Amino acid sequence: MNSYVAKVLEDLQKKQPWEKEFLQAVEEVLSSLSLILEKDKKYEENKILERMVVPERTILFQVPWYDDKGELHVNQGYRVQFNSAIGPYKGGLRFHPSVNLGILKFLGFEQVFKNSLTTLPMGGGKGGSNFDPKGKSDNEVRSFCRSFMTELYRHIGENVDVPAGDIGVGGREIGFLFGQYKRIVDSYDSVLTGKGLAWGGSLIRPEATGYGNVYFCQEMLATKKDGLDGKRVLVSGSGNVAQYTVEKLIQNGAKVLSMSDSNGAIIDEDGIDAEKLAFVMELKNVKRGRISEYAKQFKNAKYVEGKRPWGLVKADIAMPSATQNEIELEDAKALLANGCMCVSEGANMPSTNEAIKLYVEAGIHYGPAKAANAGGVATSGLEMSQNAIRLSWTREEVDEKLHNIMRSIHQNAANAAEEVGTPGNLVNGANIAGFKKVADAMIAQGV
Numbered sequence: 141m142n143s144y145v146a147k148v149l150e151d152l153q154k155k156q157p158w159e160k161e162f163l164q165a166v167e168e169v170l171s172s173l174s175l176i177l178e179k180d181k182k183y184e185e186n187k188i189l190e191r192m193v194v195p196e197r198t199i200l201f202q203v204p205w206y207d208d209k210g211e212l213h214v215n216q217g218y219r220v221q222f223n224s225a226i227g228p229y230k231g232g233l234r235f236h237p238s239v240n241l242g243i244l245k246f247l248g249f250e251q252v253f254k255n256s257l258t259t260l261p262m263g264g265g266k267g268g269s270n271f272d273p274k275g276k277s278d279n280e281v282r283s284f285c286r287s288f289m290t291e292l293y294r295h296i297g298e299n300v301d302v303p304a305g306d307i308g309v310g311g312r313e314i315g316f317l318f319g320q321y322k323r324i325v326d327s328y329d330s331v332l333t334g335k336g337l338a339w340g341g342s343l344i345r346p347e348a349t350g351y352g353n354v355y356f357c358q359e360m361l362a363t364k365k366d367g368l369d370g371k372r373v374l375v376s377g378s379g380n381v382a383q384y385t386v387e388k389l390i391q392n393g394a395k396v397l398s399m400s401d402s403n404g405a406i407i408d409e410d411g412i413d414a415e416k417l418a419f420v421m422e423l424k425n426v427k428r429g430r431i432s433e434y435a436k437q438f439k440n441a442k443y444v445e446g447k448r449p450w451g452l453v454k455a456d457i458a459m460p461s462a463t464q465n466e467i468e469l470e471d472a473k474a475l476l477a478n479g480c481m482c483v484s485e486g487a488n489m490p491s492t493n494e495a496i497k498l499y500v501e502a503g504i505h506y507g508p509a510k511a512a513n514a515g516g517v518a519t520s521g522l523e524m525s526q527n528a529i530r531l532s533w534t535r536e537e538v539d540e541k542l543h544n545i546m547r548s549i550h551q552n553a554a555n556a557a558e559e560v561g562t563p564g565n566l567v568n569g570a571n572i573a574g575f576k577k578v579a580d581a582m583i584a585q586g587v
């Protein structure tokens with residue numbers, strides 16, 4: 141490791157040892173950057189790393205709201221505006237009880253590099269709350285969202301910061317948030333993405349992260365003249381990203397063997413087909429039920445309580461699409477022992493750094509999250525473009541643009557990996573390609 145990188149990491153570990161996920165994300169990125177920082181001293185002279193690991197602005201606020209029984213609750217709200225060198229802050233909002241500042245800082249930090257990779261002009265940010273939407277009525281979710289936006293509105297704007305969805309924030313929540321923003325500022329601004337189609341949303345945005353990850357996976361396989369047809373695939377999660385990953389995999393002839401939620405996983409050796417996926421979408425998006433219901437509906441499937449899908453069955457490809465650190469070292473070993481030759485990440489930072497090391501050493505295809513799942517935010521960028529020109533592109537037009545962006549991300553990461561003498565290592569490729577654009581913009585703009 142380069143001495144400049146080692147010093148920045150050590151200082152950060154001393155200052156915030158409790159922000160484990162953030163430190164993990166920084167360590168992963170900085171390890172790759174070691175490869176270029178030795179040769180090009182301008183980044184060290186301009187203290188670029190020191191500036192990149194501290195958010196430009198962090199906003200913490202209280203979110204008071206009433207439940208249906210009239211009881212008052214107070215949650216913590218956050219927006220981490222990480223880096224605006226190449227465009228307005230852009231990144232999702234997460235509503236989940238596990239949310240804390242360290243998790244949002246890791247997500248915001250990753251978002252900076254991811255957004256740079258998309259080829260679109262977007263800075264990086266992330267936000268959310270420790271509010272748990274599980275088990276809450278529509279009325280309670282609306283009450284929470286209105287209170288959240290009553291503070292957040294003053295910190296965002298279409299040229300300042302444009303939030304979107306993430307875990308626990310889908311179309312319903314974006315609607316409530318947008319309604320409250322508009323009520324306060326009295327202006328129809330393109331201030332959120334993931335909006336409904338009738339009120340400024342883009343076709344393909346709901347599908348984009350999952351579809352984009354499948355396109356990225358195809359690009360990796362194509363480098364060995366391989367494809368998805370007949371491949372056995374493990375998918376985790378059963379939310380937005382997982383659902384559209386499964387849909388696109390089915391369309392490309394892959395056999396999807398699993399989905400999961402925070403309670404457990406289902407394994408379906410017959411494969412999840414379009415009809416079974418429709419059942420999951422209804423279960424998760426309308427009934428808001430648990431994935432265990434799948435095994436009651438489809439008798440050949442089995443439900444494994446408290447487990448993730450990795451290692452439960454033989455598979456060629458893994459596409460983690462639930463949450464961070466869902467593939468630990470032992471899971472990664474089990475995947476490889478079962479013949480897995482490709483991991484393409486839909487979730488943010490789903491693999492621990494030990495698991496990543498194992499993939500790289502084994503020489504399997506590995507699509508790191510900031511590259512493989514960038515299709516979601518890229519299509520948010522396309523939503524912003526359509527709002528700006530007051531036009532809507534067709535489904536085919538947006539899908540084609542998304543597909544081209546995923547091809548470019550793969551190509552740019554592969555080229556960057558090759559340039560530093562680590563061909564095929566997309567961890568290095570994505571980190572270095574994402575970094576250079578942002579760091580050079582920071583230098584050009586001065587301090």
Ligand SMILES: NC(=O)C1=CN([C@@H]2O[C@H](COP(=O)(O)OP(=O)(O)OC[C@H]3O[C@@H](n4cnc5c(N)ncnc54)[C@H](O)[C@@H]3O)[C@@H](O)[C@H]2O)C=CC1
Nearest residue numbers: 306307308349377378379380381401402462463487488516
């Ligand atoms: N929605 C988007 O456009 C994007 C999402 N992502 C990432 O993809 C992942 C999934 O997000 P979405 O599908 O949007 O959220 P979602 O709220 O629609 O679904 C989340 C899924 O993850 C599962 N999950 C959550 N916490 C879990 C835990 N601790 N253990 C096991 N499973 C858990 C839930 O049961 C659910 O199936 C997250 O890591 C998110 O940051 C990344 C890029 C864009």
Ligand SMILES: O=C(O)CCC(=O)C(=O)O
Nearest residue numbers: 231232304306516517520
């Ligand atoms: O579409 C967006 O702006 C947010 C997407 C996001 O949060 C992510 O890429 O992790």
